[in-house]
Amino acid sequence: MGEAPRVTVLRLGHRPARDKRVTTHVCLTARALGAAKVLVATRDPGVERSVRGVVARFGGEFEVETGVAWRRVLRGWPGPVVHLTMYGEALDDALPRIPRDDVLVVVGAEKVPGEVYGLAGFNVAVGNQPHSEVAALAVFLDRFLGGAGLRRAFPGPVTIVPTRRGKTVRGRA
């Protein structure tokens, strides 16, 4: 396997009053599991601040942008577009057909506009059951990147040293 594909995550349907925590989970999961960038359709400076705070302390090049024109992003995306939805085809079936390229992974909140199903090249179900877009994103990234997302080093001012019991933190927490 050559260089890992670059992954961007697009988060739709974010309502700042209600979804701040779940959207922050989406963003940090994207970062921790190997995506390079997250785009959030609705503008939310609070989410940007939280995510940039984690990047500043824990390192890496991860980018976050909120208030993006998502239709334009979807229509103009040069690589494969993968929409994670409980209605889609099974992950096991779709995965081998998704080009290992500059991919856009779309995750919604509760309701996703119908046109997204048509704009995505792949509508993929991480299980055809209702659960969590955070979980779906995590499993998709782990499978798509073959676990490589979790094995990357994050050279930040704060480093957590893997420990069998207790906590070992290097740097300023």
Add this chain to the structure above:
Amino acid sequence: MGEAPRVTVLRLGHRPARDKRVTTHVCLTARALGAAKVLVATRDPGVERSVRGVVARFGGEFEVETGVAWRRVLRGWPGPVVHLTMYGEALDDALPRIPRDDVLVVVGAEKVPGEVYGLAGFNVAVGNQPHSEVAALAVFLDRFLGGAGLRRAFPGPVTIVPTRRGKTVRGRA
């Protein structure tokens, strides 16, 4: 590989006012990715209702219980106890040593009492980065069960038929 190990998830640190959505994501992720039961430390009838509503419509035997005496559960657990924490040892390193048995997977909210690290036989990091207990649980279950959690059938009154574009739902939604 023989019969799949039975997995129970224990959710600690749930505050009903603040964590209802994230805890519901934890519960539904547990169900969709192959766990048999979830225990939530704090009592929350709203979370129980949501999860049981999904089970009633979409099927399966998944159980939810809130307001459990978590220390007693942890101390008396007969099988392996796996605590998912960003401070733990790497998933890749821990996974081969975890017995494929009646396992208890512990996920916290923001702060987990220090004694949990001692009571768990395995403290496992799905990446040593801050992200989401929902994501960590999803990846752990997917890896521990070798993807089998996602391949199970859920014989409920409502069935989603995997579809490449659009939505196909059988039964009453």
